[in-house]
């Protein structure tokens with residue numbers, strides 16, 4: 668794993684969606700960069716525990732704790748964030764990354780249940796997490812938040828109107844929070860990955876050759892991104908090295924969306 672040393676030194680860090688994929692890579696990357704404590708949160712409690720155990724087993728000075736949480740449940744999110752601050756006296760960094768994908772659908776075939784679920788997990792959750800993280804970060808006088816959007820946060824993903832809307836929403840929420848909290852020492856940015864080799868995209872492609880071809884057409888360099896490549900950007904955005912970067916949406920896709 669490539670790394671730049673000293674980025675996240677001595678921080679208390681929360682990563683959601685950290686049982687696998689980009690979140691898991693980021694949790695490990697924060698530990699490699701010297702985070703004091705990494706809270707590994709996911710609706711998949713066993714997966715979160717496995718990530719935390721792997722971090723604790725690594726020869727880094729970071730410690731990790733697993734939390735089973737559904738990020739669409741405000742009471743659970745508030746309890747998680749309050750619990751971190753109770754235990755560690757602060758929350759320095761949050762990577763709000765949990766998300767889902769869904770099968771492709773024509774616009775007029777997309778039913779309200781699927782729309783509601785997508786918006787809840789991929790957009791409302793980011794609002795809920797930030798609402799409670801910002802409360803503590805403002806009280807302690809600073810912090811850094813990174814939200815996971817997507818290339819679909821700036822262009823439409825074919826057959827994914829609900830995913831596109833949710834990820835565009837994350838870009839807007841990121842700007843809104845950054846603007847409101849900049850003068851209180853809090854930075855809020857978004858990372859916008861291109862196609863990344865994770866369990867999510869493998870499930871999305873399944874054995875559908877047409878979807879595989881569609882995704883391959885967007886890849887730069889003949890391959891998807893690795894989860895580590897996205898995680899490293901998120902960790903940098905959260906670090907003091909990006910101390911004057913605020914309200915930005917950083918596309919990480921090798922240049923596929925350059926126009």
Ligand SMILES: NC(=O)c1ccc[n+]([C@@H]2O[C@H](COP(=O)([O-])OP(=O)(O)OC[C@H]3O[C@@H](n4cnc5c(N)ncnc54)[C@H](O)[C@@H]3O)[C@@H](O)[C@H]2O)c1
Pocket residue numbers: 683684685686687688689690708709710711714736737738739764765766767768788815816817818859860861862863864865866867868
């Ligand atoms: N993989 C890609 O190509 C790609 C591209 C752009 C953006 N993204 C975004 O990156 C983020 C991470 O995706 P990934 O590819 O690593 O997917 P993944 O499925 O590998 O990991 C997502 C994690 O989020 C967790 N999660 C789902 N719903 C949750 C909930 N309600 N509460 C708590 N945790 C929940 C899952 O259990 C899983 O561990 C998502 O927001 C996704 O939309 C992924």
